[in-house]
Amino acid sequence: MKILLHTCCGPCATYPVTRLLSGSNEVNCFFYNPNIQGYREYIKRLKAVGEVCRHFNIALTIPERYEIEAWFRMVVGDLRDRCSRCYKDRIEKTALKAVEIGCDVFTSTLLISHKQDHEKIKNICEEAAKSNNIEFYYEDFRKGWREHWQMTDELDLYKQNYCGCLFSEYERFKNKEDCKE
Ligand code: SF4
Numbered sequence: 001m002k003i004l005l006h007t008c009c010g011p012c013a014t015y016p017v018t019r020l021l022s023g024s025n026e027v028n029c030f031f032y033n034p035n036i037q038g039y040r041e042y043i044k045r046l047k048a049v050g051e052v053c054r055h056f057n058i059a060l061t062i063p064e065r066y067e068i069e070a071w072f073r074m075v076v077g078d079l080r081d082r083c084s085r086c087y088k089d090r091i092e093k094t095a096l097k098a099v100e101i102g103c104d105v106f107t108s109t110l111l112i113s114h115k116q117d118h119e120k121i122k123n124i125c126e127e128a129a130k131s132n133n134i135e136f137y138y139e140d141f142r143k144g145w146r147e148h149w150q151m152t153d154e155l156d157l158y159k160q161n162y163c164g165c166l167f168s169e170y171e172r173f174k175n176k177e178d179c180k181e
Contacts, residue, residue, distance in 0.1 A: 002026045003137060004061075004098035006090060006108035008033055010048025011159055014151035015144030016109050017056050020137075028059040028103065032093050034071040035086045035164040042066060048158040055155055061097065075165075082167065083117065087124050095128040095136075105135040112141035112148060115163070 003020050007013045007029040020027045031049050036042040046062070053060040074089055075082040091108060098106040106129070110121045122138060129136035141148075152159060162172040173179045 001105055001137075002103045003028070004094060004101070004103040004106040005029050006094035006106065006110070007031050007049050007052075008090075008109050008164075009045045009160060010052045010155070010157040011148060011152040012109040012112050013049055013052045014155070014157075015112060015148035016107070016139075016141045017052060017058065018147075018151070019139060019141065019144065020107070021056065021058070026058075027056075028061055028101070029053055030061045030094055030097055030106075032063050032090055032097070033164065034067040035090070037068070037164065037166050037169070039066065039068075041160065041164075044158050045160060051155060051157060061101070063093075071165075079167065082165070084120065084124075086165070087117075087121055088128075091121070091124045091128045092132075095125075095132040095134055099132055099134050103134070105137040107137040107139070109141070111139065112144065114142055114145065118142070 001023070003025050005016060005020060005027055013029060017027055029049055031046055033045070036045055050060060075085050078085065087110070094106050094108065108121065108125060110116050111118065125136045125138070162169040
């Protein structure tokens with residue numbers, strides 16, 4: 001099977017890539033994440049994904065542009081439910097890309113996170129698969145949570161400390177002592 005793996009960051013890619021490579025599959029990582037702000041943070045996460053791809057000798061697909069303006073326009077109408085729009089955008093683009101480059105299935109590293117809405121992501125993937133006439137491969141990658149941190153340490157990958165958008169950065173740090181106004 002040729003699999004397109006939507007890849008949010010290096011650490012989250014580790015365990016899913018090992019799982020997906022365990023058959024005779026071909027895995028291609030797709031780094032489509034305009035939700036990552038600011039730009040230097042985006043580049044750090046992209047580089048970590050590049051390290052994972054080099055380590056496993058698999059392909060990496062990167063969009064032509066960092067679509068930051070489009071991302072803000074997409075979420076601005078409903079900031080409270082921004083995560084649903086953010087998930088949908090990334091998954092929908094992954095399904096489209098999978099069809100475009102002739103993959104058999106797609107999936108996402110978002111399915112490894114205990115901090116994301118797992119069921120919502122799974123449902124969005126299923127809908128994107130149906131509407132784009134392609135298969136979605138589901139696996140609860142959360143079971144590899146411990147291994148993914150081990151591999152992250154072994155490969156010495158950059159570990160981000162907030163989800164991605166400015167709002168998540170604010171939520172993460174607003175109560176830290178050195179961030180008090
Ligand atoms: S918190 Fe994470 S999933 Fe939600 S909108 Fe921000 S970057 Fe996207």
